[in-house]
Amino acid sequence: MDAIRTxxxxxxxxxxxxxxxxxxxxxxxxxxxxxxxxxxxxxxxGAGKTTxxxxxxxxxxxxxxxxxxxxxxxxxxxxxxxxxxxxENPFFYDNLTAEELLAYFARLFGFHGQERAxxxxxxxxxxxxxxxxxxxxRKYSKGMLQRVGLAQALLNDPEVVFLDEPMSGLDPLGxxxxxxxxxRLRDRGTTVFFSSHILSDAETLCSRVxxxxxxxxxxxxxxxxxxxxxxRGWDLIVSNLTIAQVHDVGxxxxxxxxxxxGRHHVILPEAASLDSALSRVTTHRGQLLSVNPVRDTxxxxxxxxxxxxxxxxxx
Amino acid sequence: MRSTLLVAIHVFRDSVRDKVLYSIVAFAIxxxxxxxxxxxxxxxxxxxxxxxxxxxxxxxxxxFIAIFIGVGLVSREIERRSIYAVLAKPxxxxxxxxxxYLGLVGTLFVNLAVMAIAYYGVLEYxxxxxxxxxxxxxxxxxxxRLLLAVGLIGAELALVTAIALFWSSFSSSALxxxxxxxxxxxxxxxxxxxxxxxxxxxSPVAVWLARxxxxxxxxxxxxxxxxxxxxxxxxxxDYMAATLAYAMAYIAMLIVAAVLVFSRRDFK
Numbered sequence: 089m090d091a092i093r094t095x096x097x098x099x100x101x102x103x104x105x106x107x108x109x110x111x112x113x114x115x116x117x118x119x120x121x122x123x124x125x126x127x128x129x130x131x132x133x134g135a136g137k138t139t140x141x142x143x144x145x146x147x148x149x150x151x152x153x154x155x156x157x158x159x160x161x162x163x164x165x166x167x168x169x170x171x172x173x174x175x176e177n178p179f180f181y182d183n184l185t186a187e188e189l190l191a192y193f194a195r196l197f198g199f200h201g202q203e204r205a206x207x208x209x210x211x212x213x214x215x216x217x218x219x220x221x222x223x224x225x226r227k228y229s230k231g232m233l234q235r236v237g238l239a240q241a242l243l244n245d246p247e248v249v250f251l252d253e254p255m256s257g258l259d260p261l262g263x264x265x266x267x268x269x270x271x272r273l274r275d276r277g278t279t280v281f282f283s284s285h286i287l288s289d290a291e292t293l294c295s296r297v298x299x300x301x302x303x304x305x306x307x308x309x310x311x312x313x314x315x316x317x318x319x320r321g322w323d324l325i326v327s328n329l330t331i332a333q334v335h336d337v338g339x340x341x342x343x344x345x346x347x348x349x350g351r352h353h354v355i356l357p358e359a360a361s362l363d364s365a366l367s368r369v370t371t372h373r374g375q376l377l378s379v380n381p382v383r384d385t386x387x388x389x390x391x392x393x394x395x396x397x398x399x400x401x402x403x
Numbered sequence: 404m405r406s407t408l409l410v411a412i413h414v415f416r417d418s419v420r421d422k423v424l425y426s427i428v429a430f431a432i433x434x435x436x437x438x439x440x441x442x443x444x445x446x447x448x449x450x451x452x453x454x455x456x457x458x459x460x461x462x463x464x465x466x467f468i469a470i471f472i473g474v475g476l477v478s479r480e481i482e483r484r485s486i487y488a489v490l491a492k493p494x495x496x497x498x499x500x501x502x503x504y505l506g507l508v509g510t511l512f513v514n515l516a517v518m519a520i521a522y523y524g525v526l527e528y529x530x531x532x533x534x535x536x537x538x539x540x541x542x543x544x545x546x547x548r549l550l551l552a553v554g555l556i557g558a559e560l561a562l563v564t565a566i567a568l569f570w571s572s573f574s575s576s577a578l579x580x581x582x583x584x585x586x587x588x589x590x591x592x593x594x595x596x597x598x599x600x601x602x603x604x605x606s607p608v609a610v611w612l613a614r615x616x617x618x619x620x621x622x623x624x625x626x627x628x629x630x631x632x633x634x635x636x637x638x639x640x641d642y643m644a645a646t647l648a649y650a651m652a653y654i655a656m657l658i659v660a661a662v663l664v665f666s667r668r669d670f671k
Contacts, residue, residue, distance in 0.1 A: 101671065145491045148669040165493050173491035179483040181413075183420035192413050196406060196492040224420075240488055 089159045091248050091279035092121040092144070096153035099139050099303075113139040114303045116153065121281055121296075123247075126274050128290035128297035129283040130386075132394055136303040137283035138176055141252050144281075145173050157248060169197060172246035176253045176283075178237030182226035186217055186236045189225065190243060197244045207243065215239045216265055230257035238269065249273060251282035255289055267293060291315075291386040299390055301397040315389050321382040322362050324354040329374040337368045351377065406494045407502040414506025418472060419513070428514050431464035432521040450529055450544050454633045457522040458552050462629075465515055465560045466588065472510070473567030474580040476503045481575065481670060490670075497662040504568050504658060508561050515560070519553050542635030551643060552632045558650040559626035563588055565657040566621070572661040573668060590616075591623035621653055 097117040102108040114136040121127045131137050142148045144155055146162050155162045158170055180189050190208040199207055212221045215235040220228070225236065234257045241249055254270070255263045270280050270293055284290055290297055291311060298308035307314065326334060327350050334344050334352045342365075343355040356365055362379070369376050418424060435457045477500070480486040489499065523545055530544035542548070566587050570580035597620070600613035625646050628638050 101669075142487075142670065145487070147487055147490060148671065149667065165495060168491060168493045171491070173488065175484055175487035175491075177484070178488060180485050180488065181417045183417050188416070192409070193488070193492060195409050196489075196494055198493075237488070 089123070090120045090156070091123045091125070092119065092127075092155075092157055092281060094119045094140075094144075094153065094155045097140070097143055097150055097155055098152045099136075099143060099148060100151045112303045114143070114300075117300070117305055119298060119305070119308065121279060123279050124274065124277050125296055126270060126280045126294050127282070128294035129281060129300070130285065130287065130290055130297055130390060131283075131300040131306075132285060135300045137300060138252055139303070140300070141173070141175075141250055141281075141283060144250060169244060170247045172241035172244065172249040174234075174237045174241040174249075174251045174254055177230075177256060178233055178240075180225050180233070180236060180240075183224060185224055186212060186221040186228075186239070189236065190239055193240050193243055199244075211239045211243055214242070214269070231259060231262050234258055234262070238266065242273075246278065248279040248281065251280065253284055254282055255284060255286050263289070287385070287387040287390055297386070299393055301394045302401050304397065306393045306397050311386060315384050315386050319358065319381040319383050321358045321360070322356040322365075323378070323380040323382055324356065324365065324369075325351060325377040325379075326354060326369055327351045327375045327377055329369070329372055333368075333372040333374060337365050337372070337374070339365070355382065404498075406498040407505065410489075410494065410499055410502025411504075411506035411509060414476065414503055415509045415513075418507065418510040421472070424468060424472065424510070424514065427464050427467050428517055431460045431518050434460045434464075435518070435522055435525050450526070451633055453525060453529060454544075454546075454549065455629065457525065458549070458556070458629045458633070461515060461518045461522065461553065462556045462559070464518070465511060465556060466563060468511055468514060469507075469560045469563040470567055470581050470584050470588075473507055473564040474571050474577050474584060476507055476568060477571040477665070478575065478577040478580060482577070484670075486670060496666045500568065500572065500662050500665050501658060504564065504661075507564050507568075511560050511564065512557055515553065515557050519550070522549075522553075542633075546632070546635065548632045548635070548638070551638050552629050554643070555626040555628055555646060558647055559623060562621055562623075562626075562650050562654055562657075565654040565661075569657045569661045569664075572665040587621065588623060591621040592627075594620070594622035594624040622649070625649065 094117050097114060097119075099112075099114040101111045101113055103111045117136075117140060129137055129140065139148070143150055144157065144162055157167050160167045184192070187208060190211065191204060194204040194208055215238045217232065217235050217239065220232060225233065228236065234254070238251075238254065241251065251270075254266050258266060267289065270282070273280050282290075282293075294311055296308065296310050297314065299306040324337070325347070326337065329337065329350075329352065331344075331346070331352075334354060335342075338344055338354045338356060339360055341357045341360060345353040345355075347353055354365070356362065366376065366379070435453070477486075480489075486499075490496065526544045526549075563584065567580060567584045570583045571577065574580045574583075594617060597613045597617035600617075601610045604610060604613075628642075630636075631638055
């Protein structure tokens, strides 16, 4: 049984008041997400990511097609006891504290007394909210609200969790925390379906991804299938070298850029020898600050496929 | 049912912390207290003026709360997207709407009770400070029949809240919903005029239209027994029961309509 399954899921809206015209938000989406997967749902703004999540949450109703979560139709209220959902840019009740909000949601899930209190406290600890949990939500920053949003999505220990742009509004520390949290969820066997346009996050977290553009599925598959690991060159950052020495390190085909404070960025082509470049750094008594392979990233693949879809759309 | 109650309790908890609500109630109480000063300026009419002003303040400020917080109940949740997280929980849409309504009506009734206590406090103070025999022949200052008027104000506010909820169940604009609700309240004050339209207009079409509107629009004039109770006139139990039954039937109809609209609404 799939954790999530959609068949021909379609949503059309009418836009315009006097002369309504159809707008295709999502067209014939077929998806299957296996239990325990971290599934990245990627696409540029307006591609249909949030529409899909709203359809799965029954916040909007499909024009046609169907969707199932854990083998049950999305309209089945019993499914909601087994899932969690973080909306994009979540916002809650200003006058409540994080503790009160989660206690309210915990009651809706049917948790009582000590179990409720323990659960709320544990989840708030897990998302990194300390003494702030007793402040009214009106005083929260965007990042803190995002953490509260994550906490309410995980309150019932869901089997499937849907995260709409979970990294949005978070600082680098917060993003790392969320990445770690998603990996912990995977280790517990939770299926994570998250939408994002931050591709590096998707690349480091997801077992499989789907790319949508203009309301249509462009492609879906494992990250390894979509972006084979192939080194196309090397990125070096060096210091304590004159510009002539840097060019000598890189050789005739390298691209050299000055960064600042005597540091240089050297891009070696695929054919160049990394070993020779490194030994020349040592010969010139320079300092090697970093060395990284240049390879196709999910972002390169994503951009290529989205542009292809755009061209098809225009054509 | 359980989820409905939980949503209602949550609305109550969220609303009673709303500073706007406190301001409205505080302002109403100040107005009641200041009516004491106005009464001092009108020889012989002081208690009546306080009774009149107090009931009017309860009605007016209750109306503000019912319209502005009632309209915001659903539309603010949609605007701020707080509804997304709630509806992803095991809560059905009709439970959410009914819970929202009950929560706000509960908040309104508590506020009305606070205002009524303040009202009776001012009247009790008057009774203690006025010379003995001031009430001979008239109703006492703390006449319990005033509570009948407070009760019907409560029923009227519950109906206004249901109208506000109905508009906001499909309108995305809180301002428009507030305008429609206030408009219906104003139109509903002219129930008797619409019913007797044939006495002033000859056109049968206009009379038929006015009669139709009389039956469709909520008859808010029926809830206004302030003048009777202030003057100590009797309000029959039958009238009270019929008016309350009318309010409940109208409210039930509006909530069913709001649920039907809300259950199929897309939150874009």
